[in-house]
Amino acid sequence: MKTFKLxxxxxxxxxxxxxxxxxxxxxxxxxFLPLWGLGFLADERVEIFMIVISLLLGIWSMSSSYRKLHRKVTPSIILITGFLLIALGHFSGIKHLEPILIPFGGLAIAAAHFVNLKLARNCPAPNN
Known part of the structure; x- marks a missing residue:
């Protein structure tokens, strides 16, 4: 029987x-979103929900891997940079920067997870 590991x-x-x-x-x-029944995707609450989920996953993943495995801060720095880009895009008031900064912030967060995953896989054994 296969076990599922998150x-x-x-x-x-x-x-x-x-x-x-x-x-x-x-x-x-x-x-076009309302015509397709997807108008809810443009709702600010959906964006905030996605940001909060990404933030919680990032903090949980980076802190767990840092403490138990690799002890490297690089993924956390990339994660913080990604969230700073998102925050700057959302709250700077410069509307023409929002569609540029926020996607780059999301990609930086994905990159932080990727770096964290690679560092964790290269650890010989968990540190206690």
């Missing part, structure tokens, strides 16, 4: 990539 980094890569795609495509499709 890999937070793979889940984080998926969530943050979807977030980046969502933030890049929604402004282009804004007028």
């Amino acid at each position: 890999n937070l980094d793979k889940l984080g890569i998926t969530a943050s990539t979807f977030c980046a795609i969502h933030c890049a495509i929604v402004p282009l499709l804004l007028t």
